Amino acid sequence: MNIRTWILVIINTLIFTVVITISFSFYSLFESTLDDKVLSQLSSIERLKRIQVEDYIQREWENFKKVPVSSASDSIFLSKLPTPIKNNGVYDFTEFSHDGKLLIGLVFVQDDSTYIKLLNDTFIQNVLLERTGMGSSGETYLVGSDFRLRSASRFFPEEAPYSIISETESVKNAFENKIEKGIYKDYRNIEVYSAYHLIEFPNFKFVILSEIDAKEVAIPLKSMQKKLIIIAISILIIALFLGNYLAQFISTPLNKMKKEILEMTDGNYKPVRYKKSSFKEIDEVLKALTELKVSLSSAISFSKDVGNMNLDSNYKPKSNNDILGHSLIKMQEKLIEYQNKINFANTQRKRNLIEGQETERKRLSQELHDGIGPLLTSLRFYVESLNIDAKQKNDAKEIIDQTIAEIRRMVYDLMPPTLIDFGVAATLQTFVNLIKKSTHIDIEFDNGIKENNSKIDDTISISVFRICQELINNTIKHSKATKIRISITEFDELLSVFYFDNGLGYNLEKVETGSGLINIKERVEILNGAIHFTPEKKHATVEFEIPLTYA
Amino acid sequence: MPSIKIIVVDDHKLFRDGLTALIDKHEDLDVIASLEDGVKLFEALIDNNPDIVLLDLSMPNMNGFDVLKKLKKEFKTIKAIAISMHDDGNYIARCAKLGAQGYLLKNTDEQELTTAIREVYEGNKYFSQEISTKMIDSLSETNSIKKFTKKETEIIKLLAKGFTTKEIATKLYVSTRTVETHRSNMLKKLKVKNTVELINKAKSLDLI
Structure with a gap:
């Protein structure tokens, strides 16, 4: 009924x-x-x-x-x-x-x-x-x-x-x-x-x-009876209409609610605006239903976010009984944990890759420098001491000197020895001087690294040097810049590097894949640093910071 | 005329032998020992008193720089000439700073080698034209005001002129954050609370 x-x-x-x-x-x-x-x-x-x-x-x-x-x-x-x-x-x-x-x-x-x-x-x-x-x-x-x-x-x-x-x-x-x-x-x-x-x-x-x-x-009496019957019928008819009218105040919202709840069973949780009812209780029920929908919707949108791995999304459980919310949050936490693990593993993998590469380069560099180098110089002494035609001797020495020069170039390309012995500032200064001499670019390096108790280790030195080298090479190759400024400043807890050129600028999204930018980003990332590019024309800057608490 | 007593220190025996052979050809030059590292050198110095030490820089036990430091401290009369594969100015400059009287590249000519030994023995320094240039290139300017670093001084001067952090960053080619950090470091150093106080105190201390 x-x-x-x-x-x-x-x-x-x-x-x-x-x-x-x-x-x-x-x-x-x-x-x-x-x-x-x-x-x-x-x-x-x-x-x-x-x-x-x-x-x-x-x-x-x-x-x-x-x-x-x-x-x-x-x-x-x-x-x-x-x-x-x-x-x-x-x-x-x-x-x-x-x-x-x-x-x-x-x-x-x-x-x-x-x-x-x-x-x-x-x-x-x-x-x-x-x-x-x-x-x-x-x-x-x-x-x-x-x-x-x-x-x-x-x-x-x-x-x-x-x-x-x-x-x-x-x-x-x-x-x-x-x-x-x-x-x-x-x-x-x-x-x-x-x-x-x-x-x-x-x-x-x-x-x-x-x-x-x-x-x-x-x-x-009869006429009275007739009148009474007419009145009674009238009242009954009025009552019927009135009842019908009144019933709708209850039945309409109830039917609406029924519809809404059925829709919810079908998975539609969109909140609906209700007309304000004249009855407090119905209003409250409608409000509660709306709240239920809103809370379900927010749980759903939250689960959607979580599903899309949008893990920054926030959700506040409605109460301690919000099992759905709590499980979703737990899921999010697990996913974050999982993602962090993956990120950590990724970074670790990259770090291992790059560090392995650098270790290998360093080893090769030292082999060349300390292994082949002395052999060549010994050979030169040997040639020097030979009792042969002076011209032949000079030719031989010339070849050996060129070989040594070539070895030095290779050694430098693999890993500048100064990077280990004198750190990034001296190495970069030498590199900058070299650029200054070999190009017409107005290039200056401002060294703000602590002379005593510097916390910059070889790993950071190598990365910072490689990044600066890459940035300078990019500027020279692509940007037509006439001015480059590099500033490295060491603070107690971080190393800040600022790179400027007045070249053409570049589109980060287009340039990214081909150039060394990915490499640069990865190097900063594995040192837990942060990098920011503003590749504007005439004023392109790159700044990055590396925490020095990094062990 | 007594011959110049020389000790050769290098971890590569082949190189040492080549070098010794080359030097020994000269009457006035006498290699009295050929050693593989700094530790051996100082052991030898107990009994020997060479005029000149030809010193390699990269060695496994006690490298060239450490040897130079110790020589400067304990054996002031012994003159050292660095002979290295490194042609980077930084190495040369450091050697010069640590008291080396000369710097030779390992692929040096016999002529230059003997000249260097003789010059140094005479009490002169020997740095070839090429070496000198490289050395000068690598020397960085290091005179900064006592309390503030060079960068900090630059920044506080600009602050005193009324430039904003952003303007200073642009002017000095550093990030705004770097300027901020410098500024707060200066505040800490002078124990002041804001930029106005910082400038006033810096002025009164003659820092700007």
């Missing part, structure tokens, strides 16, 4: 229950109030008419008592009665009425003569038919103790009242003097609101009933 449906069901059930309960109680309250009103009205009408009827009869009787006179027709009626009347009083003669209508007789016995006055139904009927406040179906009528109607029925005006039998519960109640107004079935067997009362005369009893059809009374 989704949340939307659930919210709708809950809201509507609640509202439905409330509406139904209120409607019912309202309806019943209205109904009972209406019942009371109708019955009390009926009862007051009944009382009014009862009093009028009783008064009328009483009044007629009083008048008749004062002047008892019988009319002829009345006397005939009296004589036709099956049983003679012996006592004074009012009698109900309706059963003897020729048209079945109410017939009240006043009988006065005086000195053996009996006087009678018949009262026809006209007055009483008028009183009863007076229908003020009785609606369209209300009537007031009289019933005799024989359960026959005494007054005309409104519904059967043509029929003789006496022929209509009304042996209803209300009438019975009235005769038993049980006065309970309420809803009963009348003589037509139709439900009516009924107020009734007994009218007692010494010789007979009537029941007066004021009634109105339940149907008529129910008309406002």
Whole structure:
């Protein structure tokens, strides 16, 4: 069951229950109030008419008592009665009425003569038919103790009242003097609101009933019911829409979250901007989701960096529980360690290569110098001491001298002996002097190496000399420079070399592979130094520093 | 006329023999010993008193430079002539500094060799034209102000004139970092905290 449906069901059930309960109680309250009103009205009408009827009869009787006179027709009626009347009083003669209508007789016995006055139904009927406040179906009528109607029925005006039998519960109640107004079935067997009362005369009893059809009374109830149903349905519909509207505040962000989380399962961790929700909790959940995504994204981008061996990338674990982050950092550390090992091994390899090369050059240089050199000079002495033609002797000496010169050149190229015996400054100075003499370049070397306690060892000397030699050779070969300045300065902890020429400059990226620049860089690298090129035209500089703590 | 007593010191026997043979041809020259290194030389000097030592520079036990130093200190009367394969001015200059009276290349002519020996014996110095030139080439200027190095003096002068570090670096063909390091070294040397104090104190000490 989704949340939307659930919210709708809950809201509507609640509202439905409330509406139904209120409607019912309202309806019943209205109904009972209406019942009371109708019955009390009926009862007051009944009382009014009862009093009028009783008064009328009483009044007629009083008048008749004062002047008892019988009319002829009345006397005939009296004589036709099956049983003679012996006592004074009012009698109900309706059963003897020729048209079945109410017939009240006043009988006065005086000195053996009996006087009678018949009262026809006209007055009483008028009183009863007076229908003020009785609606369209209300009537007031009289019933005799024989359960026959005494007054005309409104519904059967043509029929003789006496022929209509009304042996209803209300009438019975009235005769038993049980006065309970309420809803009963009348003589037509139709439900009516009924107020009734007994009218007692010494010789007979009537029941007066004021009634109105339940149907008529129910008309406002029915319309009320209709209205209530319309209102209830309206409320329910509104509730449905409102619930739907409200549910979206929860279900929309929830669905959004569901979508996002599903996307995350598919590997999309891009953070999304959410519309601000009206609810604090939802906002917080969305914020937490965004944070989760951001943190995952940063972990992912970090792992990407690590994967690309971009090991300078930084990542801060979100907490101690950030296992992913911690493992990534651990991975990075391992990779850095591994890379450092490789770098170290690489540098070591290069160092071994270059140092091996230099050692070999030094060895060869010394072999030539100390091995071949003395042999040649000895040979020269030998030739000198030969007793041969002077010209031949000179030619031979000339050849030997040239050989020695050649050996010296080779020795110098392999490894200038001064580099070991006098260090880089003296060697470089000699080299610079040589350049100065053999070219037109204005070249100066500024020596800032400590004269005492210099920390520059042979390895550094050789490298610095080779680098400077390479730089000078490059300048001469490619740059058309007219000025070269070299400055070497020894500080307590580092050796700084600055090289300047005013040549054409060069493009580091293009020149790199062919020239000796790689070699230069490697030499600096294996001494744990740093080198920086600014190959500008007219002002090309190279500066590098070598730490002297390097053992 | 007594002959000039000579000791030859070189680790190559063949060379020593050649040289000895060459010298011995001359009546006035007498090689009294032919030794292979400095240690042997000083052993020999206990019993011998040569006039001249012909000294090779590169030797396994106690090289030429060390021998020159010791001779200068302990045997002032013995004159040394370096005879070496090295034609670099640095070697020549150092020998001269350490008291060698002459410098010969090993492929020297007999003529030059004997001239050098005789000149030195007479109390002169012998450095051929070629050798002298090389020696002078290699001599570096070394007179610096007591407290500051040459470079530092240059830098502080420029600082005093109001140049920036960058300008000084460009002017002196050094890196800006070098200028910075020099500057901070000077601050340390004079125990001052900033450049203004540095210049003032340097002026008061007559360093600039």
